[in-house]
Amino acid sequence: MRRVGAIRHLYVHVPFCAHRCGYCDFVTLVGRREEHAGYVDALLRELEFERELLGERVETIFVGGGTPTFLAPGELVRLLAALPAAEEVTVEANPETVTPRLAASLRDSGVTRVSLGAQSFQPHLLAVLERRARADDVRRAFYHLRDASFDNISLDLIYGIPGQGTSDLKRDLAETLALAPDHVSCYELEAKPGTRFTHAHGAELAQQAEAMEGYFEQVVDTLVGAGYRWYETANFCRGGRVARHNLAYWLGRDYLGLGIGAVSTVGPERWRNTPKLGAYVRALAAGSPPPRELEPLDPWTRGRERLMLGLRLDEAVPLAEVAGVLDEPALARLERLGLAERGTDSIALTRRGRFLGGGVTAELMAETPAKTTIAS
Amino acid sequence: MQLDRIRNFSIVAHIDHGKSTLADRILELTETVPQREMREQVLDSMELERERGITIKAQAVRVVWRGHQLNLIDTPGHVDFTYEVSRALQACEGALLLVDAAQGIQAQTLANAYLAIENDLEVVPVVNKIDLPQADPEGTASDVAGLVGEAPERVVRISAKTGEAIAEVLDAVVERIPPPRGDPAAPARALVFDSAYDQYRGVVAFVRMVDGRFRTRERLRAMAAGTRFEAEELGFFSPLRQPTEGLDAGEVGYVVTGLKDVSRLRVGDTITGEANPATQPLPGYKDVKPTVFAGLYPTDSDDYPALRDALERLKLNDASLFYEPETSQALGFGFRCGFLGLLHMEIVRERLEREFDLDLLVTAPNVAYRVVTHTGDELEVHSPADMPREFERVEEPYIRATTIVPKEYVGTVMELNNDRRGRFHHMEYLSEERVLLAYDLPLADVVYDYYDQLKSRTKGYASFDYDVIGFEPGDLVRLDVLLAGEPVDALSLVVHRTGAYSRGKALVERLKEEIPRQLFDVAVQAAIGSRIVARETIKAKRKDVLAKCYGGDITRKRKLLERQKKGKKRMKQVGAVEVPQEAFLAVLKLDEGKK
Numbered sequence: 013m014r015r016v017g018a019i020r021h022l023y024v025h026v027p028f029c030a031h032r033c034g035y036c037d038f039v040t041l042v043g044r045r046e047e048h049a050g051y052v053d054a055l056l057r058e059l060e061f062e063r064e065l066l067g068e069r070v071e072t073i074f075v076g077g078g079t080p081t082f083l084a085p086g087e088l089v090r091l092l093a094a095l096p097a098a099e100e101v102t103v104e105a106n107p108e109t110v111t112p113r114l115a116a117s118l119r120d121s122g123v124t125r126v127s128l129g130a131q132s133f134q135p136h137l138l139a140v141l142e143r144r145a146r147a148d149d150v151r152r153a154f155y156h157l158r159d160a161s162f163d164n165i166s167l168d169l170i171y172g173i174p175g176q177g178t179s180d181l182k183r184d185l186a187e188t189l190a191l192a193p194d195h196v197s198c199y200e201l202e203a204k205p206g207t208r209f210t211h212a213h214g215a216e217l218a219q220q221a222e223a224m225e226g227y228f229e230q231v232v233d234t235l236v237g238a239g240y241r242w243y244e245t246a247n248f249c250r251g252g253r254v255a256r257h258n259l260a261y262w263l264g265r266d267y268l269g270l271g272i273g274a275v276s277t278v279g280p281e282r283w284r285n286t287p288k289l290g291a292y293v294r295a296l297a298a299g300s301p302p303p304r305e306l307e308p309l310d311p312w313t314r315g316r317e318r319l320m321l322g323l324r325l326d327e328a329v330p331l332a333e334v335a336g337v338l339d340e341p342a343l344a345r346l347e348r349l350g351l352a353e354r355g356t357d358s359i360a361l362t363r364r365g366r367f368l369g370g371g372v373t374a375e376l377m378a379e380t381p382a383k384t385t386i387a388s
Numbered sequence: 389m390q391l392d393r394i395r396n397f398s399i400v401a402h403i404d405h406g407k408s409t410l411a412d413r414i415l416e417l418t419e420t421v422p423q424r425e426m427r428e429q430v431l432d433s434m435e436l437e438r439e440r441g442i443t444i445k446a447q448a449v450r451v452v453w454r455g456h457q458l459n460l461i462d463t464p465g466h467v468d469f470t471y472e473v474s475r476a477l478q479a480c481e482g483a484l485l486l487v488d489a490a491q492g493i494q495a496q497t498l499a500n501a502y503l504a505i506e507n508d509l510e511v512v513p514v515v516n517k518i519d520l521p522q523a524d525p526e527g528t529a530s531d532v533a534g535l536v537g538e539a540p541e542r543v544v545r546i547s548a549k550t551g552e553a554i555a556e557v558l559d560a561v562v563e564r565i566p567p568p569r570g571d572p573a574a575p576a577r578a579l580v581f582d583s584a585y586d587q588y589r590g591v592v593a594f595v596r597m598v599d600g601r602f603r604t605r606e607r608l609r610a611m612a613a614g615t616r617f618e619a620e621e622l623g624f625f626s627p628l629r630q631p632t633e634g635l636d637a638g639e640v641g642y643v644v645t646g647l648k649d650v651s652r653l654r655v656g657d658t659i660t661g662e663a664n665p666a667t668q669p670l671p672g673y674k675d676v677k678p679t680v681f682a683g684l685y686p687t688d689s690d691d692y693p694a695l696r697d698a699l700e701r702l703k704l705n706d707a708s709l710f711y712e713p714e715t716s717q718a719l720g721f722g723f724r725c726g727f728l729g730l731l732h733m734e735i736v737r738e739r740l741e742r743e744f745d746l747d748l749l750v751t752a753p754n755v756a757y758r759v760v761t762h763t764g765d766e767l768e769v770h771s772p773a774d775m776p777r778e779f780e781r782v783e784e785p786y787i788r789a790t791t792i793v794p795k796e797y798v799g800t801v802m803e804l805n806n807d808r809r810g811r812f813h814h815m816e817y818l819s820e821e822r823v824l825l826a827y828d829l830p831l832a833d834v835v836y837d838y839y840d841q842l843k844s845r846t847k848g849y850a851s852f853d854y855d856v857i858g859f860e861p862g863d864l865v866r867l868d869v870l871l872a873g874e875p876v877d878a879l880s881l882v883v884h885r886t887g888a889y890s891r892g893k894a895l896v897e898r899l900k901e902e903i904p905r906q907l908f909d910v911a912v913q914a915a916i917g918s919r920i921v922a923r924e925t926i927k928a929k930r931k932d933v934l935a936k937c938y939g940g941d942i943t944r945k946r947k948l949l950e951r952q953k954k955g956k957k958r959m960k961q962v963g964a965v966e967v968p969q970e971a972f973l974a975v976l977k978l979d980e981g982k983k
Contacts, residue, residue: 226930261942275941307943317946324933371907373949374956
């Protein structure tokens with residue numbers, strides 16, 4: 013069943029953080045410095061365990077978190093050194109962790125791209141998000157990375173923060189543009205119901221939800237106006253610096269994920285590692301794979317995912333890959349509404365269609381599999 | 389039994405004036421139900437039920453008082469069943485008009501008194517609840533005496549609760565109510581004054597024998613319906629079932645027919661013998677037509693067959709219930725049901741929900757319209773969606789509404805009636821304090837929240853009763869709602885031309901609130917014919933995306949999107965527009981009060 017040697021995209025999850033931000037819903041662990049080394053050991057064991065899945069040539073590696081740069085410096089270097097060589101190696105970093113030394117060490121470890129979690133430049137908004145970094149930290153981190161000759165730096169921004177207004181967002185975008193990052197990810201704040209954050213900011217979040225469509229337009233207009241390419245719903249780049257690793261997800265490629273809570277998709281299977289550090293480390297120490305949740309993926313489901321992810325991009329989706337999952341009458345209707353366009357052998361959303369991508373995609377997904385077999 | 393030893397009577401009263409308590413006291417005093425035997429009989433009756441006896445409730449009870457056979461005939465309690473009440477009264481020679489000494493004359497007191505007088509009944513006024521501290525027996529007696537043209541001292545003053553003066557009531561029945569007239573030798577004729585459906589025995593008709601005699605196993609015929617059947621069993625209730633060999637002229641009893649459908653033997657019909665049939669039926673049979681209509685839809689569309697079965701079963705017991713399948717774009721499969729009135733509708737709805745455990749959506753009620761088309765065809769329209777957009781003329785049902793209020797509310801009620809296109813008929817001071825107002829009103833304007841308005845504007849002091857008086861031409865128009873240019877059947881209304889604009893405006897404003905924004909601008913319009921009278925635009929959404937979609941956890945994103953798609957499925961697709969079901973209901977509930 014296993015497709016040996018086919019995977020070219022590797023994700024490595026480092027869950028540790030100095031502090032858990034209120035809005036965060038990733039698998040994270042605060043502190044646990046004494047466990048970092050053991051976790052890196054386990055990661056490397058899992059890599060060994062799955063290495064046969066990786067192709068000869070690995071295209072992208074993404075070390076995400078948590079805060080990978082919160083790892084004890086020696087541990088991060090050890091981890092990066094053990095990873096296979098790749099054309100794009102991204103590491104996520106929180107601004108306050110980026111020192112000239114860390115920047116140089118990343119550079120020396122073969123990292124080609126850094127994704128900097130700025131989120132905002134406004135002190136009051138950073139406080140609401142419970143971020144440790146200040147605006148100055150963001151700028152300083154950015155310059156340290158540039159000084160270490162990183163030519164592919166991405167900034168993460170969040171909008172829809174309780175207390176944020178249009179002018180706050182305008183300032184954040186201006187600050188971002190002033191740094192001239194190669195890539196910007198700009199996400200709507202998603203507060204999960206029942207979280208501490210939602211509890212604390214309920215009323216404000218409802219107000220922000222109403223303003224969200226204005227913010228989204230503001231983000232796209234500003235960044236596109238500044239010469240960035242809106243290549244994915246929430247991602248912008250210039251100079252062709254797309255996030256190749258993320259693009260692999262959006263193009264429906266297979267990938268291997270290492271670490272707690274990490275997800276892998278390999279052919280007809282998707283699995284998710286246990287989110288529990290102890291169980292993960294113990295299993296690998298004992299020479300077995302970590303506990304996993306397995307989800308079979310039939311061609312129908314993969315087709316739907318292909319459509320869902322592909323339509324987020326500014327490039328058309330080949331019809332051949334999604335024909336079986338497409339609701340043809342809906343496509344015709346959406347074309348009439350000026351939301352989708354069918355080319356000779358591909359479909360894409362119009363600019364307005366991309367703003368409505370969720371609803372449009374939901375319409376385009378057929379209810380039930382078409383009678384024709386879907387090529388997997 | 390000789391005719392001069394028989395008395396047939398009803399008790400008529402406004403709701404809660406003590407009718408059933410008085411009936412209980414009569415049964416006790418006449419020892420129709422001795423305590424010890426009562427228990428045995430009840431047990432017997434349960435046994436019988438197991439042996440497929442009759443399970444229905446008695447509609448007439450026979451008691452014996454000082455050598456006389458008294459038949460107490462029950463009347464349906466409500467205004468919507470005026471016709472049934474009048475048939476029940478026709479089976480009697482007299483009526484006890486029971487009035488609460490604390491509350492005095494109420495609208496139903498009057499309606500029933502008039503009905504009794506119209507049927508040439510001897511009315512015996514009885515003032516009840518004289519034991520209450522706030523009772524005004526003398527004042528009430530004087531009002532009631534005035535109403536029926538009796539001397540105040542002839543009004544019987546009782547307390548059904550304490551049992552005071554119940555014997556006087558029974559004596560008055562014997563002395564003042566005339567014995568039945570009828571010809572025991574003539575071909576048999578019996579008036580059906582009520583009927584019920586027994587699951588084992590079929591239709592059981594409650595009859596008043598007028599002429600002749602019926603015998604068990606005799607072949608009988610309903611003269612209006614033409615239905616033929618055998619008298620499987622004859623008898624009376626006392627208060628439990630007492631089968632007899634026959635029913636004689638002047639008597640009241642039941643006939644077990646074995647018929648499987650109540651509509652084949654309707655209230656008001658005359659039953660005669662097949663062997664020696666009467667030539668003339670008893671007067672006054674009327675095919676009662678429903679006047680109020682509403683759509684009934686199961687909340688869960690899977691319950692449609694259950695609703696159909698429930699309606700079928702209800703119809704067995706309620707011949708006046710009318711229903712036909714109806715399909716709505718908005719609400720799916722359901723039934724258009726016809727009722728005798730709003731309360732009949734409430735009763736049916738309650739029974740469906742309580743006895744059949746159904747969860748129902750009931751659309752706003754509308755009345756029946758008679759339409760003459762340009763080609764001269766006559767239509768009876770039961771749903772606004774069936775109303776032609778163009779027609780020669782249209783008639784709508786009118787009622788004579790009688791309202792009794794303390795005098796300080798006269799202005800309020802007049803104002804309400806004027807708002808509802810009412811025509812003043814007359815006004816009468818029943819006493820210094822209490823005023824009767826009679827108005828002719830289009831029924832259509834009463835089916836929308838009229839009761840609620842009346843109740844709240846008069847702080848609950850008004851009592852209300854009505855009679856349908858016929859159809860009258862109306863300046864009515866069909867108001868359509870268009871979503872993105874397409875008319876939506878379930879949102880059509882028939883309204884008076886003068887209110888059409890404001891109604892249309894209120895409707896589209898409400899819809900704008902109820903319909904979520906779509907992927908495109910949606911025009912919401914109200915139109916009369918081809919003329920748009922109101923318009924709102926639901927602006928298109930500008931953003932509808934799953935913000936974050938990176939990292940490998942694609943399953944969760946896919947499920948989010950699938951959930952979004954499912955949410956769409958729950959909406960009703962009207963043309964290209966997705967409309968939540970709630971929007972239809974909210975709009976159907978839109979009442980005049982929203983104007």
